[in-house]
Amino acid sequence: MTHPCLSCGACCAAFRVPMYWSEAEDRGIDPGLTEKIDPLRVAMRVDDALHLRCIALDGEIGMNTACRIYVQRPSPCRDLTAAWEHGQPSPQCDRARARHGLPPLTPADWSAPG
Ligand code: SF4
Ligand code: SF4
Numbered sequence: 001m002t003h004p005c006l007s008c009g010a011c012c013a014a015f016r017v018p019m020y021w022s023e024a025e026d027r028g029i030d031p032g033l034t035e036k037i038d039p040l041r042v043a044m045r046v047d048d049a050l051h052l053r054c055i056a057l058d059g060e061i062g063m064n065t066a067c068r069i070y071v072q073r074p075s076p077c078r079d080l081t082a083a084w085e086h087g088q089p090s091p092q093c094d095r096a097r098a099r100h101g102l103p104p105l106t107p108a109d110w111s112a113p114g
Contacts (some may be wrong), residue, residue: 001110004082004105004109004110005065005103006064006065006066007025007062007063007064007065008061008062008065008097008102009057009059009060009061009062009065009066010061010062010075010096010097010099010100010102011067011077011092011096011097011112012026012053012054012056012057012067013051013053013056013061013096013099013100014051014052014056014095014099014100015051015052015075015076015096016043016044016046017042017043017044017054017074017076017079018037018041018042018043019042019043019074019075019076019078020040020041021040021041021042023074023075024074027072027073027096028072029069029072029073031067032065033051033055033056033069040111044056044074051099051100054067056068056069056073059110061100062101062102064102066108068069072079078091080093081093081106082105083089083104083106084105084107084109084110085105085107085110087107090105093105101110
């Protein structure tokens, strides 16, 4: 089984990803990938205003995606859990997938070893 997120990426093209500028600096996120949204916060730039597709996302939603700054990714990305990965639902995951025409994950998506 490959991790369902690797063939999804919907949440990286569904929500704004804000953070305090100090977090961006501490994580070493390239300033060119963020934009200022208020005096204290920046957000990941988007390259598709309609779907809020994060500029750091590579690949095709629902097929094969990857975050180019995975190790440095900000806290909102770390906090968003995939539905049922740890036995819990995730309304954000479900909503993001629905926005891209993908069905919600189910516990069965995590049942195969791998
Ligand atoms: S920083 Fe990476 S994990 Fe976060 S929204 Fe952008 S592509 Fe997705
Ligand atoms: S929407 Fe859910 S399954 Fe898709 S990448 Fe995000 S957490 Fe993973």
